[in-house]
Amino acid sequence: MWLKRSAPKKNKRRFPRIEIPFKRARAEIRRKLNGETTASRVFLSDISITGVGLFAEAPLPSGEHVTLTVLADEPLVIRGVVVWCSPYTLNMKILSTESFTYRMGIRFEFNSSQEVYEMMDYCTRLRTPAPPAN
Secondary structure: OOOOOOOOOOOOOOOOOOOOOOOEEEEEEEEOOOOOEEEEEEEEEEEOOOEEEEEEOOOOOOOOEEEEEEEOOOOEEEEEEEEEEEEOOOOOOOOOOOOOOEEEEEEEOOOOHHHHHHHHHHHHHHHOOOOOOO
């Protein structure tokens, strides 16, 4: 009996994920509509030039405009829009002692090509290993 090979999965990403070691950072999502904030966690490897997937403590609707602040060694503040949000049911606290019960995708929004280049530069710096400490 011959097994039919399935076609390789097509990568739908416009830009690749950043290839960096497993590292997480605290983040804050500020809603443009009313200024409320939601705590979240980001795996830096989930950041691309166009967006990020993250874990959040509260849901936000698709289409909601937000400002994301990533509190990493090199902070990032960027505008975006929520493109999806769903409950995260895995009850493991690998991210922190806090429980983040939602997984969310945010697509970044840029007002100029300069902002795009700055994000490309940020992603490059995340990917570049730090020099060894003396």
